[in-house]
Amino acid sequence: MAGVPLLPAILLDIIGSAANIVLAFLSWRYALLLSRRQPDNFVWGYLFYVTFAIAAFTISRAVGHLIKQFLLIAGQADLWREISPYSGGFNTLFMISVAAVMIFYHKGVQAYEALEHEAGKLKNANRELAAAAVQLRDLNQTLEQKVEERTEELSQSEKKFRHLFSASKDMVFFSDAGNRVVDMNDSGFEMLGYCREETSTLQLADIFLNPDEIDTFITRLSRDGYIKDLNVDLARRDGKIVSVLLSATAIIGERGEVQGSEVIAKDLTRLKTMMEQLASSEKMASVGQIAAGVAHEINTPLGIILGYSQLLMDDVQEDSDAYQSLKVIERQTKASRKIVADLLKFSRQSGSTREEVDLNEILADVVAVTEHTLGLSNIAIHRQMANDLPGVDGDPEKLRQVFVNLVNNAHHAMLAQGGGELLLRTRIDNGDVMVEVRDSGHGIPERYLARIFDPFFTTKPVGQGTGLGLSVSYGIIHEHGGTIEVESPVLDQQQGALPGTLFRIRLPRSGADRRQMTDMSGARA
Ligand SMILES: Nc1ncnc2c1ncn2[C@@H]1O[C@H](COP(=O)(O)OP(=O)(O)OP(=O)(O)O)[C@@H](O)[C@H]1O
Ligand SMILES: [Mg+2]
Incomplete structure (x- = not known):
């Protein structure tokens, strides 16, 4: 060993120890940054503790080496020998801490893996749940659509039946x-x-x-x-x-x-009324035939009675009893002849003319004749005549007779109550000519309404009415192709049922007028 120079090894140990400290610190700092960025991340957390323990061990070990080298260079080998067991102790301590962290890390990883596994299962379950939710949503939408369709069908059918019910x-x-x-x-x-x-x-x-x-x-x-x-x-x-x-x-x-x-x-009320009217017309027709036959038979002897009584009157004094008796015979015979004439009119046996008649004019004539008498009985006459009233084809005399009868009846109905109002109105209705005669009299009890057009039906005392007025009028109107209706009490649109009687006569407009209308519409076309 004495042959190998020591300096490079010492320098390498010093530089390596310093580099160890820097690298350990850097890796710990890097782990710190990672764990801060994702605090929930288990791996970064462990890395932080591992690098921390390794850094502590590295620093302890590197500082020990540096101190050793500096003491040896400074010739303090004895001092180093004294403190070296402490440095070794620190190293061991930090090495144990690294091992402890590693063991804990191993357990932690196991726990983490178990958690991951569970999380994976949960994720799968979650995915399955999401798929099921999508399926449910689709099913729901289909169901909603079906419910909507059914509701629409139901509402259509409900509408149909509601309409049938209400209309x-x-x-x-x-x-x-x-x-x-x-x-x-x-x-x-x-x-x-x-x-x-x-x-x-x-x-x-x-x-x-x-x-x-x-x-x-x-x-x-x-x-x-x-x-x-x-x-x-x-x-x-x-x-x-x-x-x-x-x-x-x-x-x-x-x-x-x-x-x-x-x-x-x-x-069935309308149907019943029609049936009654039919029965009534048949009854009228048969009564008319009998009446016509009887009237013809009676007319001749009545004429003879009247003639002879007038002849006899010439032969007796005017102040004698015989003359007065003959006068009574003459008056009664004339009254009988009037009844016979009425009967003939009713049975349409009397002669008839046809010309274009203006009903406004006819009504004006009737008012002129009756106005004075009505005025004396406190009856006010109101007229509402249509300006452009079409003419009707008819017999003016007979039509005049109808309105005289109606006005007379109205007069009688208002007489007992000391006066009233008579309204004569003409108008066009559905192309026909309408005449209304309305009074504010005592009205007609419901039980009589079906009988008033019957010949000889009267509620007047004997001598005051023969009960022929309305039946004759009925005959004349039907002969003219028209209808006559009665309403009592009078139904007013605004005021409801009002006391009194309303006769409504409908007559077809004249043929000439109809032709004129056709020509005009033809010309327009
Ligand atoms: N405007 C009216 N108001 C109330 N009752 C009426 C009216 N018109 C007709 N009547 C009833 O109808 C009955 C028949 O009328 P109709 O004109 O046929 O005969 P009359 O008036 O009784 O007799 P006459 O032959 O003299 O006319 C009347 O007796 C009366 O009871
Ligand atoms: Mg009458």
């Missing part, structure tokens, strides 16, 4: 097990004269006129499950009767019990 011109309603009306369409309310707000309180017993018919309705529904074409009378709110043709189906619950019913009812 039906027939009455449609639903009742529950307690015979309460739970829903009814507008036609039903209109037919019965009730408001929608009142449905909650409406029972079958309120709308059926006869309790027996409710029993029939309920019995047949629970027995057969349905009812077809049951003719029942319903009671309107104002007490009037509506005759309907009813069909119903029972609403059956899960246990087979009747939970209510669906009912459709068709108003």
Whole structure:
């Protein structure tokens, strides 16, 4: 050993120890930076402690070597021998700490790996969960779409049935097990004269006129499950009767019990009125034929009686009893002849002319003749004449007779109450000419309404009315191709039912007028 120069080895030891210190410090600092950047990273944490322990060991060892070299150079070998066991002790201590950290690191790595493994499982589970969530979301969307489609279909079908229910011109309603009306369409309310707000309180017993018919309705529904074409009378709110043709189906619950019913009812009032009118026209026609035959037979002897009584009057003194008696015979015979003439008019046996007639003019004539008498009875006449009223084809005399009859009747109806108002109105309705004669008199009781056009129907005392006025008027209007209707009380759109009577006469406009209209529309085209 004495042959090998010591200086390079000493220098190498000094420089190597210093470099060891620097490198150890740098690696520790680098581990420090890494662990600061990612404090959660387990590896960087361990690296920090490992480099720290190695750095401590390296510094201890390098400082020991440096001290040794400097003491040997300074010739203090004895001192070095004294302190060298301490330096070795420190080195061992730090080496143990490195080993301890390494062992701990090994355990730590195992724990970390176990954690990683668990985390991996968790990640997998998480991925599977995410995939399941996507599948669920897709399923949800499909379900939502299906629900939306079904809801739309349901709403369309609900709309269709709602429309059928609400737009039906027939009455449609639903009742529950307690015979309460739970829903009814507008036609039903209109037919019965009730408001929608009142449905909650409406029972079958309120709308059926006869309790027996409710029993029939309920019995047949629970027995057969349905009812077809049951003719029942319903009671309107104002007490009037509506005759309907009813069909119903029972609403059956899960246990087979009747939970209510669906009912459709068709108003037969119009049909009944038409049937009555038909029957009445047939009756009129047959009465007319008899009347015509009788009138012809009576007319001749009446003429002879009148002629002979007038002849006899020439032969007796005017102040004698015989003359007065003959005067009575003459008057009564003339009255009888008037009745016969009326009968003939009614049965259309009297002669008839046809010309274009202006009903405004006819009404003006009638007013001129009756105005004075009506004025004396405190009756005010109001006229609402349409300016451009088309003419009608007819017999002016007969038409005048109709309006005189109507005005006379109105006069009589207002007489007892000491006056009133008479309204004469003309207008065009659906291309026809309409005349309305309306009075504010005592009106016509409902029970008489169907009979007033019957020949000889009168409510006037004997001698004051023959009951032929309206039947003659009816005959004349029908002969002219028109209709005559009565309304009592008068239904006013704003004020409701008003006392009095309204006669409505509809006549077709004249052929000349129709031709003119066609020419005009042809020319326009
Ligand atoms: N405007 C009216 N107001 C109230 N009741 C009326 C009216 N018009 C007709 N009537 C009723 O109708 C009945 C029949 O009328 P109609 O004109 O046919 O006969 P009349 O007036 O009784 O007798 P006459 O043969 O003299 O006309 C009347 O008796 C009356 O009860
Ligand atoms: Mg009359």
